[in-house]
Amino acid sequence: NSNFITSKNAQIAIVEADEYDRSFLTLTPTTAVITSIDADHLDIYGGKEQLVASFQQFANQITADGTLVIQEKIASEIQHPQKITYGFSRKADYYAENIHIFPNKIIFDLVINSDPENLVFSKIELGITGKYNLLNALGTIAAINETYKNGKSTIILESDLLWKTIAQKLSTFSGVKRRFDYRIYTDKMVFVDDYAHHPEEINSFLSSLRTLFPEQEITGIFQPHLYSRTRDFAEEFAHSLELLDRIILLDIYPAREVPIEGITSSWLLSLIHKKNKIVLSKEALLPYLIEHKPQVLATLGAGDIDRLVAQIEQLFS
Numbered sequence: 001n002s003n004f005i006t007s008k009n010a011q012i013a014i015v016e017a018d019e020y021d022r023s024f025l026t027l028t029p030t031t032a033v034i035t036s037i038d039a040d041h042l043d044i045y046g047g048k049e050q051l052v053a054s055f056q057q058f059a060n061q062i063t064a065d066g067t068l069v070i071q072e073k074i075a076s077e078i079q080h081p082q083k084i085t086y087g088f089s090r091k092a093d094y095y096a097e098n099i100h101i102f103p104n105k106i107i108f109d110l111v112i113n114s115d116p117e118n119l120v121f122s123k124i125e126l127g128i129t130g131k132y133n134l135l136n137a138l139g140t141i142a143a144i145n146e147t148y149k150n151g152k153s154t155i156i157l158e159s160d161l162l163w164k165t166i167a168q169k170l171s172t173f174s175g176v177k178r179r180f181d182y183r184i185y186t187d188k189m190v191f192v193d194d195y196a197h198h199p200e201e202i203n204s205f206l207s208s209l210r211t212l213f214p215e216q217e218i219t220g221i222f223q224p225h226l227y228s229r230t231r232d233f234a235e236e237f238a239h240s241l242e243l244l245d246r247i248i249l250l251d252i253y254p255a256r257e258v259p260i261e262g263i264t265s266s267w268l269l270s271l272i273h274k275k276n277k278i279v280l281s282k283e284a285l286l287p288y289l290i291e292h293k294p295q296v297l298a299t300l301g302a303g304d305i306d307r308l309v310a311q312i313e314q315l316f317s
Contacts, residue, residue: 012147020044022054028061031147033069033139037077038200043228043257052077069142071135084146086138094142096134098122103185103212105171106134110141124167128175130208137170178306180205183313190216190296191316193309197225197302199236206243209298219294220244221285221308223301224252227260230268238271246294247277248285253303282308286315 017024017032021044037055039048059068059080068080072087072095086094096108106126112119126137148162175181184191190213196205202222209218222241224230230237230252241247249265265279280288285308289297299305299312 017058019051019054019058024058025054025061027058028063030063030066031069031143032059032062032066033143034059034074034078035071035136035139036200037074038198039233040198040229043226067143067146069139069146071139084142086142087135094138094145096138099131099134101129101131101134101208101211103129104182105129106131108134110138112145121163121167125171127171127173128180129212130180130205131211132204132208133175133180141166141170180208183309184316189294189316191299191312192297193299193306195302196300198229199233199240202237202300203240203243205300206240206298209296210243213296216295217245218243218296218298219246219248219292220298220300221248221250221305223250223303223305224265224268225302226255227252227257227263231260231263234268234271237268238273241272242274244274244298245276246292247272247274248288249277249279250282250285250301250305251279253301253305255303286311289315 015027015029017027017029019040034055037052039051045051045054056078059078062068062080067082067084068078069084069086070078070080072085072089072092075083075085084094085092088095088097088099090097090111090113093113095111095113097111098109100107104127106129107123108126110119110121110124126134144166145162178193178195181193182190183193192209194201194205196202206218206220220241224237247269249269251265252263269277269279278288289312297312299309
């Protein structure tokens with residue numbers, strides 16, 4: 001229940017860098033991890049080109065002996081002399097293969113191409129599910145190993161102990177709130193909550209959910225976040241939400257913005273090519289869910305939809 005954890009003996013600081021208002025440009029990291037550069041926050045940047053330029057500036061601020069760890073699909077967009085990639089292809093420096101995805105864990109083999117011995121670690125277990133979580137785990141593994149390998153930490157661990165520690169921590173990691181967050185998991189119903197509020201995030205989350213529950217009807221409740229984001233990525237939102245069998249949209253959460261004429265959840269709904277779709281008020285949501293009794297239910301969004309999660313959970317528990 002906190003976003004700040006520390007100890008007196010801490011040797012390494014780990015910070016989430018936020019690109020929204022360019023605040024990540026106040027950082028000068030030793031190791032930096034870039035997971036994605038999806039076009040977003042165009043109210044701040046104006047366009048994708050300016051966004052990428054800011055990420056490049058962020059990479060330029062890595063300390064002279066530092067390392068950039070970057071997802072392989074976007075690696076060509078950012079330049080750095082010490083660039084380490086991670087992903088699912090065999091061209092990545094760190095990649096996963098023999099992937100087995102379960103509702104509550106993932107088991108995979110890790111291959112490190114960048115190591116002279118081409119290290120392979122078999123049957124590593126990650127204590128959460130979702131292919132995008134596995135991708136994040138690979139970036140984490142790469143960041144940890146490169147930090148230790150390059151002597152950037154004053155903590156010295158033998159190689160075997162380092163990898164045993166990494167494996168143990170991954171297997172016991174239970175995730176964070178609002179990221180593929182199971183709220184109900186029974187034979188009658190599955191309810192998952194996720195913070196996804198960008199089309200790519202929604203696509204990643206729903207693709208993972210569909211992989212786990214291929215035969216069940218999946219109902220999604222999405223609260224669009226920001227009028228400008230809804231306007232700028234309307235087609236992408238519509239396409240990603242079409243992964244659902246039944247789509248429920250709440251009104252747009254304005255956050256820091258004033259309404260934009262014509263940009264509403266009803267307008268977004270009209271772009272979605274699915275029959276089972278509806279816009280509901282928050283007050284009408286629970287009665288609707290009682291009537292339709294969803295098999296697999298997902299709540300998505302970064303606004304105040306999280307305040308409805310406990311109510312839905314209580315309704316079906």
